[in-house]
Amino acid sequence: MTRRQVARSALAVGLGGSAVSLLIGLAILILIALTGIGCGAYRAPASYPQPQRTLWYATEIAVAVNTVQTAAIQLNKISVCEAGTVITAESGPALDIPPACHPLLSEDNVRAVGETASDIRASLRKTPEGWRAIVATGLERMTARLDNAGQVKLAAYLQAVRFLLGSLP
Amino acid sequence: MNAALANVLKAAGISAVNAIPVAGQLFAVFAPIVAGMIQKHQEAKGIDAPVPTVEQMTAQFMATLDQGDAEWAAWVAMHPKPPTPSDG
Numbered sequence: 001m002t003r004r005q006v007a008r009s010a011l012a013v014g015l016g017g018s019a020v021s022l023l024i025g026l027a028i029l030i031l032i033a034l035t036g037i038g039c040g041a042y043r044a045p046a047s048y049p050q051p052q053r054t055l056w057y058a059t060e061i062a063v064a065v066n067t068v069q070t071a072a073i074q075l076n077k078i079s080v081c082e083a084g085t086v087i088t089a090e091s092g093p094a095l096d097i098p099p100a101c102h103p104l105l106s107e108d109n110v111r112a113v114g115e116t117a118s119d120i121r122a123s124l125r126k127t128p129e130g131w132r133a134i135v136a137t138g139l140e141r142m143t144a145r146l147d148n149a150g151q152v153k154l155a156a157y158l159q160a161v162r163f164l165l166g167s168l169p
Numbered sequence: 170m171n172a173a174l175a176n177v178l179k180a181a182g183i184s185a186v187n188a189i190p191v192a193g194q195l196f197a198v199f200a201p202i203v204a205g206m207i208q209k210h211q212e213a214k215g216i217d218a219p220v221p222t223v224e225q226m227t228a229q230f231m232a233t234l235d236q237g238d239a240e241w242a243a244w245v246a247m248h249p250k251p252p253t254p255s256d257g
Binding site: 045047059069124128 | 220221223226227229230231233234236237238240241244245248250
């Protein structure tokens with residue numbers, strides 16, 4: 001997990017010209033994050049007393065929830081267009097049908113993620129020490145609100161948060 | 170020992186003259202990696218890192234929550250919910 005790898009993935013995200021480069025960039029970021037977690041990078045400094053440790057972990061998990069929300073919003077900005085269809089009438093000129101375009105992630109799915117993330121943050125604000133239960137319950141609710149396409153497209157992001165949740169002590 | 174090392178370097182096509190830039194390149198590649206590992210180790214152990222106060226960490230935590238809320242509010246402002254049939 002070097003700075004160069006982070007820079008490369010950030011560059012891929014920054015290019016943003018195509019959905020593929022964005023997805024590859026985000027996937028690399030997740031891979032790097034998971035590698036970091038696997039290496040035990042997500043541990044509060046040993047010198048921190050308990051109140052600071054709790055806030056450190058609550059902040060980490062809040063960042064993860066924000067990241068899912070950001071991913072959903074960014075995926076919604078990507079427009080996917082089907083190939084244009086050409087229909088030829090028997091007694092007339094060729095008729096070009098403009099390509100049908102739709103966002104990679106629907107607004108309904110973004111709303112499901114954003115509203116649930118907002119609820120999670122409201123609960124965290126009240127009781128930061130309950131971060132584990134709050135986020136676990138919130139993630140389940142978020143997943144249940146997504147349709148099938150949303151669950152597939154956001155699976156890696158949701159899995160990353162679950163993984164983080166399980167790896168934090 | 171020095172002669173053996175010289176033979177190895179010679180066999181690899183590295184002379185005394187170009188060994189310096191090669192060493193420099195190796196240092197340039199590995200130094201940031203080692204520095205990063207040391208920094209991570211120090212952070213994990215809390216060496217040279219003053220423990221922030223609860224107030225400081227609370228402020229950072231709240232700022233993270235505020236950032237997420239602001240991002241969501243901005244998206245909602247640009248994507249108003251379509252009215253439901255009961256709204257008329």
